[in-house]
Amino acid sequence: MSTPLIELNGIRKTFKVAERSAGALQAAKSLFHRKHRLVEALNDISFSIREGEIVGYIGPNGAGKSTTIKIMCGILVPDGGSCKILNRTPWSERTAYVGQIGVVFGQRSQLWWDVPVLDSFELLRDIYRIPEARYRSNLSMLTETLSLGELLRVPVRQLSLGQRMRCEITASLLHDPKILFLDEPTIGLDAASKIAVRQFIKTINREKGVTVILTTHDMNDIEALADRILMIGKGSLLYDGSLQELRQKYGSRRTVTVDFLECRQQPQIPLASLHSWTPEQAVFSYDSGQFSLAELIATVSETAEVRDVSVESASVDEVILQLYREHRI
Numbered sequence: 001m002s003t004p005l006i007e008l009n010g011i012r013k014t015f016k017v018a019e020r021s022a023g024a025l026q027a028a029k030s031l032f033h034r035k036h037r038l039v040e041a042l043n044d045i046s047f048s049i050r051e052g053e054i055v056g057y058i059g060p061n062g063a064g065k066s067t068t069i070k071i072m073c074g075i076l077v078p079d080g081g082s083c084k085i086l087n088r089t090p091w092s093e094r095t096a097y098v099g100q101i102g103v104v105f106g107q108r109s110q111l112w113w114d115v116p117v118l119d120s121f122e123l124l125r126d127i128y129r130i131p132e133a134r135y136r137s138n139l140s141m142l143t144e145t146l147s148l149g150e151l152l153r154v155p156v157r158q159l160s161l162g163q164r165m166r167c168e169i170t171a172s173l174l175h176d177p178k179i180l181f182l183d184e185p186t187i188g189l190d191a192a193s194k195i196a197v198r199q200f201i202k203t204i205n206r207e208k209g210v211t212v213i214l215t216t217h218d219m220n221d222i223e224a225l226a227d228r229i230l231m232i233g234k235g236s237l238l239y240d241g242s243l244q245e246l247r248q249k250y251g252s253r254r255t256v257t258v259d260f261l262e263c264r265q266q267p268q269i270p271l272a273s274l275h276s277w278t279p280e281q282a283v284f285s286y287d288s289g290q291f292s293l294a295e296l297i298a299t300v301s302e303t304a305e306v307r308d309v310s311v312e313s314a315s316v317d318e319v320i321l322q323l324y325r326e327h328r329i
């Protein structure tokens with residue numbers, strides 16, 4: 001087995017935050033006696049990632065995802081622990097390191113706001129010292145795949161969010177990075193742009209072997225992309241495994257809608273929860289590990305004649321929510 005490309009061991013990070021008092025008098029007092037509190041953003045985070053993986057880094061708001069990504073990109077220095085990526089320590093070997101990674105922060109831009117997109121790309125070419133031939137071929141591949149076309153001549157501030165995001169992704173890949181860090185890459189995008197971005201991420205992973213680490217709150221991103229999920233909560237790593245394993249563990253809940261010709265009596269099914277009931281329709285949820293749909297229908301049919309049945313499995317959001325609940329985060 002190949003050695004890990006990314007290795008974090010016991011990473012810790014605490015932020016010191018100034019406390020503000022309410023009211024003018026208290027605010028004036030706090031100018032002289034400033035109170036601080038400590039926010040433990042990361043507490044002993046360890047994981048390793050191999051070349052070619054697509055890893056979804058998930059967790060609720062404030063869990064520590066962005067802090068971890070910033071440490072892995074060399075933007076933040078942890079208080080403790082070690083982080084080796086491509087055999088380098090990101091924050092202490094930044095100059096040599098940044099040429100090997102690509103970074104997209106969905107909420108922040110790496111492009112120069114007032115100049116046409118192409119000027120930003122050319123600046124990046126000079127910063128990363130990308131040979132002209134490689135720059136041209138990468139730019140033409142990315143322009144075509146991400147349908148940039150006319151956008152290249154437009155100043156960044158005039159782009160829509162979806163257009164800008166496609167340009168950000170291009171900017172992060174011009175220098176052929178080995179690893180791509182994506183912090184909420186589909187935030188605010190419309191359905192078509194989300195699908196285009198996801199497909200593109202898959203393509204560069206498959207065709208160029210780029211290792212991808214992405215944080216997201218959109219579980220469809222995870223479903224479409226991630227081979228593996230790392231889940232963080234209150235600064236600690238709580239889950240490392242596949243979505244498939246999670247589905248097996250938490251995804252056995254089913255919602256069943258039963259249409260009746262006429263049901264005069266409230267249907268009762270042991271071990272299933274009845275959510276709603278009218279003489280025409282009843283909605284239940286049940287655990288498919290406990291009994292089968294056939295058994296459920298047979299029991300309901302004892303009460304009234306069944307006209308139609310539809311079943312829904314738990315969505316990825318529901319599966320992830322159950323995982324959050326189990327860990328009380």
Ligand SMILES: Nc1ncnc2c1ncn2[C@@H]1O[C@H](COP(=O)(O)OP(=O)(O)OP(=O)(O)O)[C@@H](O)[C@H]1O
Nearest residue numbers: 015017039041059060061062063064065066067068
């Ligand atoms: N620069 C900072 N100064 C003070 N506290 C910070 C700073 N950056 C992050 N924090 C705190 O550290 C914790 C983790 O924040 P982080 O941004 O890593 O979470 P996140 O998982 O990315 O959240 P979200 O999903 O909301 O973006 C939070 O409590 C946050 O308030």
